[in-house]
Amino acid sequence: MSATQLAAASNAAVYASMVTLTFAMVSFAISFASGRRRVVVVAPAPVEMNSSGSTAVLTRSVGGTPTDNQTGRRSANIGMSLTWLGFVVLLAGVVLRGVWAGRVPWGNMYEFSITSALGILGVFLLISLRRDVRWLGLFIVIPALLTLGLAVTVLYTEAAQLVPALKSYWLIIHVSAAIICAGAFTLAASTAGLALVQSRAERRGKSGLARVPSAEKLRTLTYRVLAFAFPLWTFAVVAGAIWAENAWGRYWGWDPKETWAFITWVIYAAYLHARSTVGWRGDRASWVAIAGWAAFIINYFGVNIFINSLHSYSGV
């Protein structure tokens, strides 16, 4: 394939994955909404009498019609399949971009964004292999789509050779770790946000969002994802420091990018401490997890675009 064909194929794949993910989002949204209706139903629940044998057992169905449940489950399954499809197509787009550029596909903000969207979906799908997280789909596909949307509209740049500062194998190590963290942090922010919603409902004695686990389960999932992401983020920062020592002559110089990486690290460290501090384990810890994600996002968009930093490789 020629360079222009590669470029066209990569861009087409990215757009195709966006279309697929939009349908995935709609499916997840339908599943989510059908679940909601199930909770809203307050009509007197039908009481069935089961009189087989000597003991009569009263069964009370939780409410709603079985069709609602089926619709919800089916559309959640469609959403998962479409997310897998979108992931594979996006993977193709990212790989083609790398082939086109002749290097790793994260040399500027556009490339980093599409690869991060891949990271968000990848972390989610990886978890979905081990446990049922279909309820989370909507809150994963939305940030992935937003990232891709920003990438193709605002951040798009033609593939070009790397500037000399980026020509190092540390680009592969440092940035790939950051991309996986982007996925994990985003997922954890979604579950932490859902935990806040559920815990609010639980405090008011309601059952909360249907199909979504209890606040406590969500908090546990958030913790597990962040317990995986925190050492990885530490590694990403350390790898960056080693690279900085090799390129700029100091391993830490409080460049804005480094500063915000440090702030992100400190907030997630605070999260882990909050998890074992009385009075902080619940909603407060969830807020801290969201704050850590916010710092990560500021570091990505804010520092790349608005602040003059040594890490200004955005290409925008």
Next chain:
Amino acid sequence: MSKQAPTLPPMGALGFLRFTWRQLTSMKTALILLFLLAIASVPGSIFPQRGNNPLRVNEWISDSPTFGPIFDAFGFFDVYSSPWFAAVYLLLFISLIGCVLPRTKVHWRAMFAPPPPAPRNLLRLPESMSFEVSAPTDEVLARGRKYLSGRRWRLLVAENSVAAEKGYLRETGNLLFHFSLILILVAIALGGLFGWKGNVIVRTGQGFSNTLTQYDAWGGGRFTGASRLSPFSFTLDKFNVEFDRSEAQRGSPKLFEADVTYRRSPGTDAENARIEVNTPLEIDGAKVFLVGHGYAPHLVVRDAGGEITFDDTVVFLPQDGNFTSTGVVKIPDSNPQLGFQGIFVPTAASNNLRGPISIFPGPDDPAVFMSAWRGDMGLDSGAPQSVYRLDTAAMEQIGIVALRQGQTWTLPDGSGSIAFTGFERWASFQIAYDPGKEIALLGAVLAITGLLLTLFIRRRRVWITATTNTEGVTVVNLAGLARIESADLPGELQSLRSVVSDLPDTASASSNDETREQK
């Protein structure tokens, strides 16, 4: 105070200290200090910092004469060396030490202590089971003991019970992580006290030797002096640079590299090296980094009689991405003094409407725009002057002209001429020595190791009791306890049950039940 709480003894100085210490080392305080550290780091990314960009700090202050000095007084331009930032991280580290030391003591004891004996009623624990087996109690306990010790559980064996504990590395990792942070802080301090860092601009064909006077800027720690600089020297033989000419990334650098000849000390053999952005040259622990480059036009100045008064390449500093560069030439010995301010453009804009601005960083169409000044350049005041600035306060402008390569400008007042004969490139190097960096790396590696241990190892206890009931059957009670929720205890208890009852292990099949519950 005594009125409200008469039972409390007076606190006293020692009591107050103890109270303060407990507050400081509590987890809540650590949490608040962590948040403070995050918040305190923010201004350093918003305000320009002296350590990174002193020029922009000065600009910032002169642009806002009201707030500039106020922010400066509060250390907003030196956030990371300001007293308030130091206060936060030092308090955090004191809190950390105060928390970690007692825990180390406790953990040290725990490592050599046997696990706690089985509670009286095992079945009260949330993870527990009771079942009957045909084997005698001794054999049941022996099987359990063998299985557990084979999996490196710590054991406490009593007459009718076995207590076991595992996962001590979790706390070891936790302590290792926190001690590593202290190690990193020590490494940073070492670098600050014994390290040094300097910047120098070297023109092609020129040399540099590692002494203080040769540096354009130099900063060292408290315990670094000129005598500690190793006596190496190098010459910049050639500087290669290429810029992208494609539509998309026009003008962005594709390559820059400096070819140098260096000697470790004056008497030793010359060696050749190529310094690139990600490949510094290491000489005796000091590293020479390529950090920038630019143009040095060759200018020749003659006086009214045609005698050469200046003939050299002059370093011009780039002002934008296309290397529109500025520099000055000073002829202090002429009478009156003569000075030139120049703008060098590697590729002049074809229409001169945009003024002296370069449109490409490569030297496609080099030109200099010279403005000549006559008068007193203020050298006699004794104040140090920058070689990149001409103080024109007491000077008058003679004229201004654009020169292409090879052109000569005869000054309109007849006081001489200036010729632009060509140009060289220069490279700027940062030379740094940091004795703490290896220790910092060690600290970072240990910190990550500690994190992995503490986040992925689960500490848990199991107990087995075996008794014979009135009918002569062995009754086995199993129970487990984990400190955190993520433990896979039910599976472990199942395995143990299979082992003590001498059955095939069914745990791996049953432990996945919970994870798929929503399907």
